Amino acid sequence: MGDQPKFIFPNPYGPPGTPADARKQIHFQTDGVQPPSFVYVDVNNSLFVGAWSSDTNPAIEVQWKILTPKGEIILNDQIFKITAAPRIKQQFSVPLTEGFLLGVQVFVTQGAGQQAARGQTRAVLQLLSGSFASGILVQTLAMGMIDAHTPLGWPGLTYEPTATGQGYTRSVVGTTPAAGAEISETVPTNARWKFRALRFQLTTSATIATRAVTFLVDDGANPLFQIEAPSSQAASLVQLYNLSQIGARSDKVATSVIAIPFPDIIMGPGYRLRTSTAALQAGDQYTAPNYAVEEFLSQ
């Protein structure tokens, strides 16, 4: 006969031939099961997608699934190119079939030239009842930042305010001013910048004058912050100016480098970073400013 295996614990499946759940304490329905979703949609509803992006030629992909009245699960997928101006909201709608919405997600599809980086693209998923032009947004499913590796989805409700988390780090080469002109850089529409670092150079002409460089932040009209360089610049000199969140102003005469402290300031749309140079001469020349900012979408 041979030894039979002895079970120290009851065999969860019971003796051979026993139904798998016969010994379980919880039993589940297999007929008449209610859909695992409380969102019921019909042909008057659309999936409404809003997206903002500072990326180049951004495109987003939306995927969703619906449980139809016949019990079929329909999967669908659509790619939208965001052709609106940078950081301006663009809206898309996708008509839905009748049934229970089981899930939806949106993410950035990384195409040629796209950065698809964190902080560049934001999306909102909503349900629209009625036409695109005059319908009513009846429910917001999710809202937040997306990138090539971070989707936004529902269920798993997500609301992410614009200024949370890490923004998009931008390295910008600004405008090279004409001779005798100042530097000025403007925060774009729907962007917010956290200033990180800035560097520019001033080459003074042979005209005798004492140039004094002041750096300002304004809101497009009203100065909010200004600081003078620790030393002035005479004729026929090349001076490099650096601004960052450093401790104190300093200048290194030997290397002609001037360091200027700058506050950890958040600048809104239309704010400006600019110079104001006393005794700036017609032949003086600023280089284009190179600067680093952390950018957030302001909508």
Next chain:
Amino acid sequence: MSQWKCNSCGGTYNDLGRDGGVYMHACAPSPPDENGVQKEHPNKRDETIVLGARDMPRDIRAPGAGVTALDGQATSEPEWVLTIRAEYDALPVV
């Protein structure tokens, strides 16, 4: 990426950054006068976007005296500016 010269202030710039992001030029204020007063550049160009109906991008804030292409491109404005204008003009009237 194309290089442009602002006909208002003479500044030169690229319309796209190294990361492909759009760069929006705006003329700097004039240097301070003997009283320390700075004035906005006359006929200032400002490429930041203004929104129109339904919060759609309509145009740049101020074209100023326009721009001159430095790379030989045939368009009168950076491509992204022309695209905004064309898309806004094509919007259906509600």
